[in-house]
Amino acid sequence: MAKLITLFKLLPKKHQLLLSLLSLAILVLLFIPTDNAEASKQTPAHNAAVRYDVPLAFRTPAAPGEQLAPASGEPQESEQAAEAITETIVEQTSDALETEVDKQSNSMAELEHFEVKSGDTLAALFQRASLSAREVYDITQLPLAKKHLITILPGEEITIGKNSDGSLQLLQYRIDAVSTLTINHINDAYTEAVQTKDVESRQHFVSAEIHSNFWSAGVDAGLNPAQIMQLATIFGWDVDFALDIRKGDSFSLIYEQEFADGEFLRNGNILAAEFVNQGERYTAVRYTDGNYYSAEGRSMRKAFLRSPVDFKYVSSNFNPKRLHPVTGLVRPHRGVDYVAAIGTPIKAAGAGKVVEAGYNQYNGNYVFIRHNTTYTTKYLHLNKRTVNQGESVKQGQIIGTLGKTGRVTGAHLHYEFIVNGVHRNPRTVDLPKAESIAQQERPAFEQLSKSLMAAIDHQKQVHVAMQN
Numbered sequence: 525m526a527k528l529i530t531l532f533k534l535l536p537k538k539h540q541l542l543l544s545l546l547s548l549a550i551l552v553l554l555f556i557p558t559d560n561a562e563a564s565k566q567t568p569a570h571n572a573a574v575r576y577d578v579p580l581a582f583r584t585p586a587a588p589g590e591q592l593a594p595a596s597g598e599p600q601e602s603e604q605a606a607e608a609i610t611e612t613i614v615e616q617t618s619d620a621l622e623t624e625v626d627k628q629s630n631s632m633a634e635l636e637h638f639e640v641k642s643g644d645t646l647a648a649l650f651q652r653a654s655l656s657a658r659e660v661y662d663i664t665q666l667p668l669a670k671k672h673l674i675t676i677l678p679g680e681e682i683t684i685g686k687n688s689d690g691s692l693q694l695l696q697y698r699i700d701a702v703s704t705l706t707i708n709h710i711n712d713a714y715t716e717a718v719q720t721k722d723v724e725s726r727q728h729f730v731s732a733e734i735h736s737n738f739w740s741a742g743v744d745a746g747l748n749p750a751q752i753m754q755l756a757t758i759f760g761w762d763v764d765f766a767l768d769i770r771k772g773d774s775f776s777l778i779y780e781q782e783f784a785d786g787e788f789l790r791n792g793n794i795l796a797a798e799f800v801n802q803g804e805r806y807t808a809v810r811y812t813d814g815n816y817y818s819a820e821g822r823s824m825r826k827a828f829l830r831s832p833v834d835f836k837y838v839s840s841n842f843n844p845k846r847l848h849p850v851t852g853l854v855r856p857h858r859g860v861d862y863v864a865a866i867g868t869p870i871k872a873a874g875a876g877k878v879v880e881a882g883y884n885q886y887n888g889n890y891v892f893i894r895h896n897t898t899y900t901t902k903y904l905h906l907n908k909r910t911v912n913q914g915e916s917v918k919q920g921q922i923i924g925t926l927g928k929t930g931r932v933t934g935a936h937l938h939y940e941f942i943v944n945g946v947h948r949n950p951r952t953v954d955l956p957k958a959e960s961i962a963q964q965e966r967p968a969f970e971q972l973s974k975s976l977m978a979a980i981d982h983q984k985q986v987h988v989a990m991q992n
C-alpha cells in the first residue's frame with residue numbers, strides 16, 4: 525500500500541484527481557450488492573466497446589476541464605464505466621500504475637483489428653473503423669502513413685485504439701514481419717514512426733538417415749519442401765535422387781534461420797551440407813558468390829545432371845527391389861529406365877542441340893541431344909515433346925514429358941548416355957570435371973569451408989550422442 529501511495533504522489537495533479545474519482549467510484553460500488561453488478565453484466569447494452577474505452581481514459585491525460593465520464597454520459601453508461609474501472613483496478617493492481625508512471629504513452633488499451641478485404645479501399649476500411657473524415661484526412665497527410673498504407677493488401681490488417689470519446693488514439697499497421705508503422709494521436713498532434721525489429725541470423729543443424737525415401741527423411745528432419753528440393757539440387761549433379769538413394773544413406777546440413785526480436789521469421793540459405801550416398805560422401809559449401817562448392821573448392825555444377833527426371837516424382841515409388849533389375853539389364857538394355865507417372869517433366873541433362881526429335885514404333889516420341897563432339901543423350905517413350913529438331917536447349921530445360929509411347933509395357937523414360945559413340949551407364953559414368961573456385965578466392969573459401977565442415981562434424985557427434 526505504501527508503494528501505491530508513493531506512486532500516487534509521483535503522478536501528475538491531473539492523474540491524482542482522476543484516481544481520487546476512481547477510488548470514490550470503487551467505494552460506491554463496494555456498497556452495491558454483487559448480484560446487481562452481475563446482473564448489469566448481462567444487459568445487452570453492456571458491450572465490449574464501453575468496457576475498454578474507460579480504462580483508456582484512465583491512462584490518457586484528459587484535456588483540461590474535461591470530465592472522466594463522456595459528456596453525453598447517461599446514468600447507465602457511467603454505472604458500467606464504474607464497473608469496468610473496478611475490474612481494471614482489481615485485476616491489474618499496482619502493476620498498471622507502475623506502467624502508467626513509466627510510460628504514459630504506452631496505453632494497454634484493447635485494440636480493434638480491421639482486416640482489408642478483397643476490393644477494399646483504405647477509405648472503406650477507415651469507415652468501418654468509424655474514423656472521422658478529419659482523422660482520415662490527417663492520417664493520409666502523414667508521409668510514412670501515405671507511403672505504407674497506400675499499398676495495403678487484402679488479408680493485411682490495421683489495428684486501431686480509440687479514446688473514450690471515440691476519437692483515434694493509435695493506429696498500427698504491420699508492414700511486414702519486421703516493420704510496423706505506428707501512428708499516435710495525442711493532444712490533437714499526430715506522431716508517426718516505423719519500428720523495425722532486429723533481425724538476427726542463427727545457424728541451424730539438421731541430420732537424418734534415410735529409411736524409406738529421401739523426401740520423407742527430409743520432412744521428418746524438419747525441412748520444408750523448398751529446402752528438400754534445394755538439397756537435392758545441390759547434390760543432384762553427383763547423386764541421382766531418382767534411382768541412387770538407398771536405405772542407410774544420410775545427410776547433414778547447416779542452414780540459416782532468421783529471427784526478429786527472438787521470434788522465428790524464416791529459413792535462410794543452406795550454408796553447408798554433407799550427403800552420404802551408398803558409402804560415398806559428398807560435401808557442399810555455399811560461398812559468398814551464392815554458388816556451392818565441394819569442401820575442397822570444386823564447383824558442384826557440372827556439364828550434366830545425374831538424372832534427367834525430377835526425383836520427387838520418382839522417390840514416392842522408392843522400392844529397393846525394383847532397383848536391382850537396372851544393373852541386370854545393362855547388357856541388353858543400353859540405358860536407364862525411370863518409372864514415374866505419365867506427364868512427369870523430363871529435363872535436358874546438359875546444354876546442347878536437339879539433333880533428332882520425332883516418333884517411331886520402337887522409341888515412341890523421342891529426343892536426342894548432342895552436347896558436343898563427345899557427348900550425346902537420348903530420351904525415349906515421351907508422352908509429349910516440347911522441343912524441335914535443330915533447337916538449342918539449356919541444361920535443365922524441359923524437353924518433354926514422360927510417357928509410354930513406342931514398344932513399352934508401362935510408362936517410363938528410357939535414358940541413354942553416349943560417350944564417343946559408346947553407350948555408358950548414365951548413373952556411373954564419369955562426368956566432365958567441374959570448375960574450381962577462383963584462385964584469388966581460395967584462401968577465404970578454405971577458411972569458410974573448414975569452419976562449416978568442422979561445425980557439421982561436431983554437430984553430428986552431438987546428434988549421435990543424443991540419440992544413444
Ligand SMILES: [Zn+2]
Nearest residue numbers: 859860861938
Ligand atoms: Zn529402357
